[in-house]
Amino acid sequence: MEHATQQPGTALSPLVVAWLALVALTLFSLVLGQWFHGAAWLQILFAAIVWIKGHLIARRFIESDLAHPFIRNVLRGFIAFTPIALVLTAFYGHQFARWATL
Amino acid sequence: MTAIAISAPETQQESSGQGHIPGNKGIWVGICCEFVEFLVLFVVYFVARAHFPESFEQGAERLSRLSGTAITLLMVTSSFFVACSVTTMRAGQRRRSLYWLIAGLVVALGYPVAKYFEIQWNLAQGINGESGIFFTVYYYLTFNHLVHAVWGILGILWVLARHLAGGYTAEDYSGLEALACYWHATDIIWLIIFPLFYVLV
Numbered sequence: 653m654e655h656a657t658q659q660p661g662t663a664l665s666p667l668v669v670a671w672l673a674l675v676a677l678t679l680f681s682l683v684l685g686q687w688f689h690g691a692a693w694l695q696i697l698f699a700a701i702v703w704i705k706g707h708l709i710a711r712r713f714i715e716s717d718l719a720h721p722f723i724r725n726v727l728r729g730f731i732a733f734t735p736i737a738l739v740l741t742a743f744y745g746h747q748f749a750r751w752a753t754l
Numbered sequence: 755m756t757a758i759a760i761s762a763p764e765t766q767q768e769s770s771g772q773g774h775i776p777g778n779k780g781i782w783v784g785i786c787c788e789f790v791e792f793l794v795l796f797v798v799y800f801v802a803r804a805h806f807p808e809s810f811e812q813g814a815e816r817l818s819r820l821s822g823t824a825i826t827l828l829m830v831t832s833s834f835f836v837a838c839s840v841t842t843m844r845a846g847q848r849r850r851s852l853y854w855l856i857a858g859l860v861v862a863l864g865y866p867v868a869k870y871f872e873i874q875w876n877l878a879q880g881i882n883g884e885s886g887i888f889f890t891v892y893y894y895l896t897f898n899h900l901v902h903a904v905w906g907i908l909g910i911l912w913v914l915a916r917h918l919a920g921g922y923t924a925e926d927y928s929g930l931e932a933l934a935c936y937w938h939a940t941d942i943i944w945l946i947i948f949p950l951f952y953v954l955v
Binding site for chain 1: 772773774775776782785786789793796797800801803804805807811819823826827830831833834837838841842844845934935938939941942945946948949950953954
């Protein structure tokens with residue numbers, strides 16, 4: 653049985669939008685870092701920004717939605733690792749340090 | 755009667771019903787290895803940061819945020835140009851694809867240049883690999899990324915030479931797409947490194 657497969661795009665506009673979003677998020681994170689220096693909640697926001705940027709590259713540039721599930725999952729896992737680690741160390745940093753002491 | 759099974763040639767779109775492999779399988783083995791390597795380094799970063807939060811807070815203040823931002827914008831823009839090269843090749847616009855790839859290479863070359871100036875700036879501020887735990891982790895992670903980026907730049911040069919020789923068509927551009935995947939993966943890694951050292955305090 654034939655499956656209808658999604659075709660990779662040939663339009664540049666989604667790439668332009670993704671690139672503009674990546675540049676805007678980069679500049680936005682710099683401004684946030686300057687204004688709210690040291691705020692605990694900033695870690696969560698930065699974690700979200702890192703995830704969104706990674707997700708944008710995976711979806712728009714690599715076209716992970718059309719890729720084999722293994723590739724899609726590898727990208728999802730790698731992109732999610734640091735944001736999760738950022739949030740966990742922001743709230744449980746001391747416990748993590750104790751746990752990671754030899 | 756003998757039944758002869760002939761395996762279908764691997765096409766751009768591996769229509770197994772499970773999605774295609776962007777580029778080729780080999781590049782994804784390499785990208786997975788790259789991801790594992792950097793995951794280990796990120797674990798080292800988080801362990802060090804959990805043990806020495808003050809060193810990480812003070813260390814980030816001393817780095818050149820301008821260099822970090824410049825490298826981020828160069829990586830993102832180069833990645834975008836390479837993605838445009840793949841898309842235009844797919845649309846059968848060979849010459850445009852070539853121009854996008856050259857633009858991607860030129861912007862990518864800005865990364866080692868920016869890194870050189872950053873290191874000069876660091877040394878002028880007395881920052882080297884022995885300036886404390888933060889800077890040890892920073893140098894180890896960012897140099898490692900630079901090495902991967904240099905491989906990527908060499909890859910772009912190789913793909914560019916093949917492209918100039920007419921090695922890619924709208925039907926078969928897997929080499930170009932493989933290079934693009936590697937470059938995008940290296941870009942993702944930098945986008946994670948950037949806030950860890952230059953922004954987050």
